[in-house]
Amino acid sequence: MTPSDAAPLNKQAGLTARRTLLALVGLSAAAGGAWWAWRKQASTNTAAASPQADAASAPGDAVPAAVWQQQFDTPAGATLALSAFQGKPLLINFWATWCPPCVKEMPELDRFSQTFKAKGWHVIGLAIDSPTPVKAFLSKVGVGFDIGLAGMGGTELSQALGNDAGGLPFTVLIDAQGRIRQRKAGGTHFDELAAWANEITP
Amino acid sequence: MSFASAEIAATAARMVVEEGLEYGPAKRRAAKQLGLTGRGDLPDNSELEEAVFEYLSVFCADTQPAELRALRELAAMWMGRLAEFRPHLTGAIWRGTATRLNDIHLQLYCDDSKSTEITLLNKGIAFEVGSVPGPRGHDVDCLSLSIDCPALNEAIGLHLTILDADDLRGALKADAKGRTDRGDLAALNKLLAQDGA
Numbered sequence: 001m002t003p004s005d006a007a008p009l010n011k012q013a014g015l016t017a018r019r020t021l022l023a024l025v026g027l028s029a030a031a032g033g034a035w036w037a038w039r040k041q042a043s044t045n046t047a048a049a050s051p052q053a054d055a056a057s058a059p060g061d062a063v064p065a066a067v068w069q070q071q072f073d074t075p076a077g078a079t080l081a082l083s084a085f086q087g088k089p090l091l092i093n094f095w096a097t098w099c100p101p102c103v104k105e106m107p108e109l110d111r112f113s114q115t116f117k118a119k120g121w122h123v124i125g126l127a128i129d130s131p132t133p134v135k136a137f138l139s140k141v142g143v144g145f146d147i148g149l150a151g152m153g154g155t156e157l158s159q160a161l162g163n164d165a166g167g168l169p170f171t172v173l174i175d176a177q178g179r180i181r182q183r184k185a186g187g188t189h190f191d192e193l194a195a196w197a198n199e200i201t202p
Numbered sequence: 203m204s205f206a207s208a209e210i211a212a213t214a215a216r217m218v219v220e221e222g223l224e225y226g227p228a229k230r231r232a233a234k235q236l237g238l239t240g241r242g243d244l245p246d247n248s249e250l251e252e253a254v255f256e257y258l259s260v261f262c263a264d265t266q267p268a269e270l271r272a273l274r275e276l277a278a279m280w281m282g283r284l285a286e287f288r289p290h291l292t293g294a295i296w297r298g299t300a301t302r303l304n305d306i307h308l309q310l311y312c313d314d315s316k317s318t319e320i321t322l323l324n325k326g327i328a329f330e331v332g333s334v335p336g337p338r339g340h341d342v343d344c345l346s347l348s349i350d351c352p353a354l355n356e357a358i359g360l361h362l363t364i365l366d367a368d369d370l371r372g373a374l375k376a377d378a379k380g381r382t383d384r385g386d387l388a389a390l391n392k393l394l395a396q397d398g399a
Contacts, residue, residue: 098283098349101326130279136352152285167324187326 063178064160072126072148075135080124080148087176089121089200091193094150094158094170096129097137101187102169106143112193113145119201120176122146128154128168175200206238208253211245215253218294219262222303225250248377254299262301267397269302270295272353274394277306280349280360281387284321287312288370289362292384298393305359306349309384311370318345318364329362337369 071081093109095102106125113123123145127134131149138147150157155166162183163170173182173196182196213232217223223231229244245253258266273295281289293307294300310318322329322345329347336342345362376382385393 096283096325098280099325099327130282133279133352152282165324166321168326185324 061180063174063180067157067160068178070157072150073131075131075138075147075149080146082124085122085124086178089119089176089197090174091121091123091197092161092172092174093123093125094128094154094163094168095125096127096168097133098129099168103137103141105169105187105189106141108188108190108193110143110145111190112197113143115190115194116197116201119197121197121201124148126150126154126157128152128158173197173200204243206236206243207245207249209236210238210243211250211253212257214245214250215257218250218254218299219257219301220303222301222305248379251297251299258299258301266301269354270298270300271394271397272351273300273302273304273306273358274390274397275353276349276351276358277308278387278390278394280306281308281390284308284310284318284362285387286321287318288367288386290370290373290384290386291390296383296385296390297381302354302356302358305361307361307363309363309365309373311365311367311373313367315343315364315366318362319343322347334363337365 068083068086071079074080091109091112093102093105095106097103109123109125113121125143125145125147127147128150130151134147134149155163158170159166161170161172161180163185165185167185169185169187171182171184171188171193172180173193175181181200184192210229210232213236214223214225214228217228217232218225221228225247229250233239233244274291277291277295281291287310289308289310291307292309294304295306312318319329319331327347329345332344332346333341334344343364345364347360347362348357349360351358373384374382382389
């Protein structure tokens, strides 16, 4: 065989090898994709089966002891200690004046506070905000429940209560035994809160 | 500065103060209005800023300092709220030429360019996404929201330019007059304290 004959043959062989290689790459990519999809499904399945798996505190869990040690200033200049509410059914709402859905639900929380006071419920609004805008807001929209100035550090506290994403508003319902019974990230309303509370104190 | 560029600077300064225009558009509009279209005639930003300070001291000396202070306090409040994204104040409010017509411009030096959007969404805050020229030749996201300014009793635009954490390198370099283009919350608080004294 002369070199001139061999050249096209080699080229042919090289092309075939390349095609095989490409096919292999394609196959492994498909396999990888399938594995990834399977993994994803598996992980969502476990999450659905046991919501407690990755949350700091899940419904039914006891409130971490450190949370009860927290103290906050109130807009009026007094001190609000969470320990004073231990052993009572309690609704804690994390909010900020710069969070429109939080501002929107303040009257709902106020209505809940007034309606369920007789059943022993307490409502605490912890503001993840600076004191000045909170005071300005409360002078315009009066609320009857306790407000604590949690500052930016309040985000960590809400995370300790299970607010993984750190979003606002975030509402936690705690029963008299100190267990977290309901958690909600995002806006809530009176009917929902009332339904939660009626389950615990009918 | 040539006569033409001094003329453009003075006209542009009025537009910056009275209409809240940015420096670039103000310079171009002033040049067009005066019929001075030579590129070499445009004043540079420090020349225009000087003209703006002069205009403010002549026409707005009674109102501007209080408006600037209100905007700086509002900016400081939002910088505290967005502290995790390394916010830096820039533009007229940082440099001291702002009036109530100016918006707040914050540059956020984020590790993850989407983290600010996610945080705002998680708090139910509405914003619009635009893009502005970035520091390295490509466009970057700019999130714009409207915030309440109780001190001025009106809504103020807040613009958050999303930059990379690495962009902070060299960002605080001072210019020929020893002034920087931006400052963090600590630097802003220092300005507010000086101003209040």
